[in-house]
Amino acid sequence: MSRTTLFFDLDGTLIDSAVGITRCVAHALERMDHPVPPQEELRRWIGPALRTSFAPLLGEAARVERAVEHYRERFESHGWSEHEIYPGIGEAVIALRQAGHRLAVVTAKNEPHARRIVEHLPFGDCFDDIVGATADGAISHKPELIAEALQRLSLRAPDCTMIGDRHMDIEGARHHRMRGVGVLWGFGGEAELRAAGADALARNPRHLLDLLAA
DSSP: OOOOEEEEOSBTTTEEOHHHHHHHHHHHHHHTTOOOOOHHHHHTTSSSOHHHHHHHHHOSHHHHHHHHHHHHHHHHHTGGGOOEEOTTHHHHHHHHHHTTOEEEEEEEEEHHHHHHHHHHSTTGGGOSEEEEEOTTSSSOSHHHHHHHHHHHTTOOGGGEEEEESSHHHHHHHHHTTOEEEEETTSSSOHHHHHHHTOSEEESSHHHHHHHHHO
C-alpha cells in the first residue's frame, strides 16, 4: 500500500449524521417561521455549507445568519451526538493509519463541532488534524477547506487523496488536481459521484482499503 495523506469527509463518510443535521435544520427554519421541507429534501442539506442551503429559502443575508445561529444552537446541545458510525469505517481508518498513511478530516461542518465529534469517535485519534468551516463562513466550501488542510499540514496536493460521499468532495479534489475517491454508503450516490469525476468509487470500507492499496 503506497503511503499518502488521506483527507476524509465527515458527514456521510465517517458518520451517518442525517438525524442530527435534519433536526437542526428543521429547528432553525421553525425559529425563522419558515415552512420545513420534507425529510427527503432535508437530506440534501448534508454536505453543502449551511449558508449555501439556507440562502435560497431565506434570501436576506441577515436572515441566513440568524438561521445559522439557530442551527448551531441546537447542534451544540443535541445535534453533535445524533449520529451513527458506519459499519467497518473505524476498522478501515485504523488499518490505514497502521499502514503508514497520514490522515485528516476535511469537512464543511463548523470546525469546533467537527472537532467535538471526531474527538468522541473511537478511532478519532487516528487523525492528525480536523479542518472545518470558519464561524463566519469565509472558509466553508471544499476547495477552500482542502487548501486550508494543505497549508496547515504543509502538503502538496498530488500527494493527497480526498475521500467523500458528495460531489463537493470530488469537485474540491479536482480543483486541486488531487485524487478523489467517492464512497457509496453516504448521501450522494453513484450517479452524482461519477458525474463529479470521481477517480474511483468504494462500495464499502473494505473496498476502500483495496482501492487505496492500488
